[in-house]
């Protein structure tokens with residue numbers, strides 16, 4: 001009766017996973033996307049960002065090498081080479097995504113989708129519009145950078161544009177103190193760009209463990225990043241050789257490029273959502289129940305559009321859960337407790353569970369804090385002045401580890417395993433009972449007294 005059993009709007013992490021799984025369960029699936037398959041993560045987020053992080057780390061690696069007997073030769077950096085190679089890798093991944101969808105008989109349509117009624121989607125591309133119908137519809141359109149309204153904001157760019165730079169600027173200013181801001185600041189600084197970061201609050205990375213946040217700022221400052229806290233941009237003025245930022249307290253800053261990383265808003269505008277009865281929150285996020293159903297019974301939403309944690313693995317899990325619930329007769333929802341996450345700052349951060357501040361709020365004086373601050377073995381011969389910090393938080397009543405945090409090399413790799421342990425309810429006694437992997441940084445997690 002309908003053209004499709006399931007029609008998905010948006011080919012990012014959540015939409016791709018939901019459509020592929022639904023097709024695997026036997027549904028006839030269509031998917032529309034007006035840009036590229038892969039979404040923010042693959043095209044202008046996690047993947048190219050991580051490649052840029054790797055690129056930017058070489059400047060420190062080359063310096064570290066001197067202490068290990070390597071002599072310095074010409075270590076000049078070529079942005080164009082990095083950009084071309086990054087583009088090739090993103091193209092390769094996009095192609096893989098497409099092939100995977102093709103293999104599952106998901107029909108990919110390059111067009112913009114808009115709801116006409118609860119079963120009808122209008123598709124628009126450069127040639128015009130067409131109409132299709134579907135029994136169930138998924139909105140998986142992700143999010144988009146949001147900017148504050150200040151004079152001159154039109155001169156600012158977001159992380160989206162950074163991935164398309166033809167040349168590196170000499171000076172850059174990043175505004176914000178969240179994931180994207182600290183990651184971008186680390187990348188540019190490592191690539192030799194004079195980098196400033198402007199954050200409005202007392203300490204960057206609000207919501208994370210306070211000591212870890214302070215440590216990151218300390219290390220960023222040591223690396224030469226001009227991190228300014230309790231500071232705000234009031235106005236951006238274009239000048240003959242770049243931009244002048246008027247800051248609070250009559251401060252000024254000259255720069256060549258301004259990147260705003262001040263959060264992202266759901267892509268829910270001009271899609272006919274409210275017209276068909278889908279309720280949106282004041283900020284544009286879509287209300288969904290625990291099975292990702294919107295206020296219209298056959299229309300669902302997953303990923304950033306629902307206003308949860310804006311993380312690729314969350315969107316993927318939600319997409320898979322939705323497909324299992326709707327097309328495999330297996331009601332499934334995502335457990336949002338103890339989600340491990342990494343910030344690819346320099347040094348990187350890995351974290352899972354409660355921060356010390358949240359743990360104290362929840363468990364009061366029952367919280368025992370174990371800490372280890374140390375210099376990585378690699379940095380001894382390298383002579384690098386960088387220290388790592390590891391913390392675990394234990395609820396003394398149950399002996400359960402309720403939070404694990406790390407800032408230092410390999411944090412992202414190490415925290416995944418900690419995530420499993422905490423998810424399983426591991427106790428401090430079980431951490432202590434685990435034999436250390438020696439010599440490593442990870443062993444600190446099982447050696448804290």
Ligand code: NDP
Nearest residue numbers: 148176177178179180181201206261262263310342343344
């Ligand atoms: P975040 O929400 O992480 O951070 C936004 C930052 O901008 C905060 O420091 C916030 O300050 C500040 N801010 C907000 N509004 C203003 C304003 N009007 N003026 C000045 N500063 C402002 O958003 P991001 O843009 O960094 O990242 C978006 C999401 O993408 C993240 O939440 C994360 O989930 C995801 N992401 C994940 C990554 C990973 O997994 N490694 C990497 C990159 C992104 P305040 O703290 O005071 O509110």
